[in-house]
Amino acid sequence: MGIGIDLGGTAIKGGIVDYQGTIQKERMVKTQSQLGYAQVLNDLVVLIKELHQLTPEETGVGIGIPGILSADGATVVSCPNLNWKNRPLKQDLESCLSLEVLLVNDATAACIAEAAFGSTRDKKNSVILTLGTGVGGGVIINEHVIFGAHGVASEVGHMIMEENFYDCNCGKNGCLETFASATALIRYCQKQLDEGTESVLRTIKNFDARDIFEFAKAGDVLALAAVNRLTRYLGWAIANISDLIDPEVFTIGGGLSGAGEFLLEKIIAETRSRLTYPQYAMPEIVLATFGNEAGMIGAANLSRFI
Amino acid sequence: MGIGIDLGGTAIKGGIVDYQGTIQKERMVKTQSQLGYAQVLNDLVVLIKELHQLTPEETGVGIGIPGILSADGATVVSCPNLNWKNRPLKQDLESCLSLEVLLVNDATAACIAEAAFGSTRDKKNSVILTLGTGVGGGVIINEHVIFGAHGVASEVGHMIMEENFYDCNCGKNGCLETFASATALIRYCQKQLDEGTESVLRTIKNFDARDIFEFAKAGDVLALAAVNRLTRYLGWAIANISDLIDPEVFTIGGGLSGAGEFLLEKIIAETRSRLTYPQYAMPEIVLATFGNEAGMIGAANLSRFI
Numbered sequence: 001m002g003i004g005i006d007l008g009g010t011a012i013k014g015g016i017v018d019y020q021g022t023i024q025k026e027r028m029v030k031t032q033s034q035l036g037y038a039q040v041l042n043d044l045v046v047l048i049k050e051l052h053q054l055t056p057e058e059t060g061v062g063i064g065i066p067g068i069l070s071a072d073g074a075t076v077v078s079c080p081n082l083n084w085k086n087r088p089l090k091q092d093l094e095s096c097l098s099l100e101v102l103l104v105n106d107a108t109a110a111c112i113a114e115a116a117f118g119s120t121r122d123k124k125n126s127v128i129l130t131l132g133t134g135v136g137g138g139v140i141i142n143e144h145v146i147f148g149a150h151g152v153a154s155e156v157g158h159m160i161m162e163e164n165f166y167d168c169n170c171g172k173n174g175c176l177e178t179f180a181s182a183t184a185l186i187r188y189c190q191k192q193l194d195e196g197t198e199s200v201l202r203t204i205k206n207f208d209a210r211d212i213f214e215f216a217k218a219g220d221v222l223a224l225a226a227v228n229r230l231t232r233y234l235g236w237a238i239a240n241i242s243d244l245i246d247p248e249v250f251t252i253g254g255g256l257s258g259a260g261e262f263l264l265e266k267i268i269a270e271t272r273s274r275l276t277y278p279q280y281a282m283p284e285i286v287l288a289t290f291g292n293e294a295g296m297i298g299a300a301n302l303s304r305f306i
Numbered sequence: 307m308g309i310g311i312d313l314g315g316t317a318i319k320g321g322i323v324d325y326q327g328t329i330q331k332e333r334m335v336k337t338q339s340q341l342g343y344a345q346v347l348n349d350l351v352v353l354i355k356e357l358h359q360l361t362p363e364e365t366g367v368g369i370g371i372p373g374i375l376s377a378d379g380a381t382v383v384s385c386p387n388l389n390w391k392n393r394p395l396k397q398d399l400e401s402c403l404s405l406e407v408l409l410v411n412d413a414t415a416a417c418i419a420e421a422a423f424g425s426t427r428d429k430k431n432s433v434i435l436t437l438g439t440g441v442g443g444g445v446i447i448n449e450h451v452i453f454g455a456h457g458v459a460s461e462v463g464h465m466i467m468e469e470n471f472y473d474c475n476c477g478k479n480g481c482l483e484t485f486a487s488a489t490a491l492i493r494y495c496q497k498q499l500d501e502g503t504e505s506v507l508r509t510i511k512n513f514d515a516r517d518i519f520e521f522a523k524a525g526d527v528l529a530l531a532a533v534n535r536l537t538r539y540l541g542w543a544i545a546n547i548s549d550l551i552d553p554e555v556f557t558i559g560g561g562l563s564g565a566g567e568f569l570l571e572k573i574i575a576e577t578r579s580r581l582t583y584p585q586y587a588m589p590e591i592v593l594a595t596f597g598n599e600a601g602m603i604g605a606a607n608l609s610r611f612i
Contacts, residue, residue: 068583077586078583124455125454125455137550139550139551141447141452142448142450144448146447146551146552147552148431148551148552148553148587149430149431149552149553149554149587149589150552150583150586150587151552151587152548152549152552152582152583152586152587153549153550153551153552154550155549155550155552155582155583156549156550158549158582159546159549159550160542160545160546160580162468170582172580172582175582236466239466240465240466240546241550242458243458243459243461243462243464243465244443244445244459244460244461244462244465244547244550244551245445245452245454245459245550245551246452246453246454246455246456246457246458246459246461247454247455248455274466274478276458276461276464276476276478276481277374277384277456277458277461280383280456280458281454281455281456281457281458283455
């Protein structure tokens with residue numbers, strides 16, 4: 001058993017996860033980041049203690065964080081969603097709990113969940129791309145998560161592809177996530193509509209990425225162009241990552257992965273067309289097994305992949 | 307002691323390398339690839355036997371290959387310089403020798419030489435970029451070389467950056483090596499001259515990359531633009547690689563690294579401007595220690611990094 005926490009911008013979710021990757025018990029509280037670090041810390045402590053009382057075994061705690069950590073994994077260096085900078089979260093939690101606490105980036109937690117129990121199980125080398133509001137990533141090489149010398153590895157969403165019409169939240173221009181996230185899809189369609197392109201999307205108020213995929217499947221020209229643009233950049237990024245580290249498998253997670261085979265087939269075709277050795281080094285590209293629970297499941301199993 | 311072989315398109319160089327990384331004895335024969343695989347194989351066997359007689363110790367043999375290997379490292383899948391495809395070199399050599407033979411990509415061999423005895427010594431995570439006729443690469447993570455699931459990792463030179471005016475030898479367009487190699491420098495300058503740009507280079511017949519760097523240092527506008535273009539793409543690629551695997555150090559090898567600090571300072575500035583977290587995750591970027599001997603030194607020490 002392990003305790004896995006998914007610390008998100010809107011909710012703190014915690015679960016007791018068994019050795020088969022099943023969440024046996026789950027608790028959730030809203031994230032009150034507007035009340036400051038001490039409040040969130042306290043809510044975390046209460047939630048972890050509650051979960052710990054539910055499991056009689058010796059257990060560790062893993063926490064998935066939507067931000068970047070220090071190289072030693074002890075400090076949350078930057079977490080824009082919670083407005084945190086340089087918070088010694090590991091020490092602060094361990095001083096309130098009688099448990100070891102491990103921190104990990106949330107996309108990395110999802111990567112671990114897939115490698116332990118999901119789509120990349122039994123693969124020694126895997127990469128996850130989580131496609132949501134942004135693009136997250138996780139990299140496992142030789143069964144170990146790659147954290148990087150400064151703790152900032154796996155920032156796949158910020159690899160620069162080419163100039164884009166809007167800047168990334170990170171301050172750079174051309175980041176993958178400005179081409180390949182839900183935000184990117186919506187902004188691209190909105191821009192085309194503003195410039196006069198015809199589309200069914202014009203009839204929908206506040207359309208989201210799900211609408212865009214639905215209309216793309218139905219043949220709407222703009223929606224399809226937006227999806228094709230997204231998959232072109234994803235295929236390009238996957239080919240570049242393959243040329244560098246040549247993993248066995250890429251898994252596509254996050255909300256957009258709900259678009260299923262329609263999305264996957266396009267990504268595979270775009271990757272193949274950009275890979276240096278497609279004939280003998282094409283990676284598998286699959287859909288992630290876990291949805292919203294990936295963070296908890298991965299965080300609970302972090303110690304296996306360090 | 308180890309025996310390291312650098313199998314190049316024009317010469318086969320072999321050396322006995324001691325535990326300090328010094329080549330104690332060296333032999334060289336021309337590469338007669340025009341006479342076919344059997345001839346080169348025979349020349350390798352003769353050269354390795356000769357070297358083995360010079361060292362009384364138990365030793366292994368490592369061979370750096372300018373091509374790609376199978377995932378198990380036993381077969382040369384593709385080696386354009388020697389016109390080889392799917393050659394079972396490891397087995398062919400071991401059946402003629404009483405020694406274990408390990409094969410490795412030549413840029414990876416250089417990466418190992420630097421990690422064992424040179425510019426990236428004592429660093430657990432390092433990347434080499436070898437800038438010559440093409441761009442090669444090598445990646446070491448947690449003190450292990452990354453070969454990849456299909457044996458084609460470290461193909462840094464074929465990461466696609468953006469559209470370029472000529473295609474890469476690999477058949478793709480936009481590969482890093484068409485922007486950041488000696489060939490790229492020369493072709494860019496030649497194209498600008500053809501289009502009427504003024505430059506001292508116009509007075510030099512068959513100028514090479516060294517000429518371009520010399521005139522860039524002296525302030526020639528075209529030569530400087532060519533060097534700045536090269537360093538812009540290198541900085542961009544290094545930033546993208548850092549966002550993915552966040553190594554401690556990048557080392558710049560190959561013939562172009564002879565341009566020294568002039569080249570290095572530009573690469574560092576371009577990297578910093580594209581990195582997602584330059585304030586706390588800027589990798590070291592240094593010049594490689596070894597020149598032409600890197601392949602032999604690294605190949606002789608391959609077993610330490612597998």
